[in-house]
Amino acid sequence: MQGEHFRKGTWLQEEDEQLTSFVTRLGGRRWDSLAKVAGLRRSGKSCRLRWMNYLRPNLKHGPFSVEEEQLIVQLQQRCGNKWSKIARRLPGRTDNEIKNYWRTHLRKRAQAQQEGKFKYELENTSQDFNQKRIDMVSKDYNHANVYCQENEWETKDSSIDTFPLSDWELRSSLHDSRILDWIAQLQNGNSEKEQEQEQDCNSTGTYEYNPQEFAECRDTWDYSGSLWDMN
DNA sequence: AAATCGGTCAACCGCGACTTT
């Protein structure tokens, strides 16, 4: 493909139609060849992206639901910026869409919540406080777990694909780690985080699902609550 | 009304992983 001049920028409707027609007939493989055969002056890469993020069937294009938002926040905390993995848990959503949504909507909210609460929590650090934190986070992860089960998403894989609520996971947000590290250092004089980092994400340890608690959690979620709210 | 700013999102880029030859 050397020296070829590919078109860039926004896709035209004719291009979309052309691409859809050829992907439907030939399948979504060999994108460079497909682009050529279809007569599109686009790179295979560009065609693949357009198909995956916009044209392929069963994509949702509307606004994210509250439950989708919750799931994104929880999964992002759990596994970081692994957008493709997160996208697999949100049928009809693309990694690009989730990534953009996180960056433009959720990240700031999360940061603001964390920064706002961090000050408060430094002043309220105690064993009771930490137990409350763990209970809170546990509730949120149960929510995500149940949501996946309700939607019959595969749970055979480990790590992100199941939601075993290990002790490590309950404290895995930056926020919780920071607080608990600090406490551990005060108590033991060494960092608990080093040990945590060595633990496998697959470690198990389950928590009971309480439907009533879940319903309350679901009803009251509005980002003034949830993971970062102690009130 | 025009200029500027900030938010949003589609699309691009670079790179590593995987597959094919």
Add this chain to the structure above:
DNA sequence: GAAAGTCGCGGTTGACCGATT
């Protein structure tokens, strides 16, 4: 086993649009 080709991912860019000055 090596090289070339292809795919998939995460980060970044830039066009567009509405709000504000």
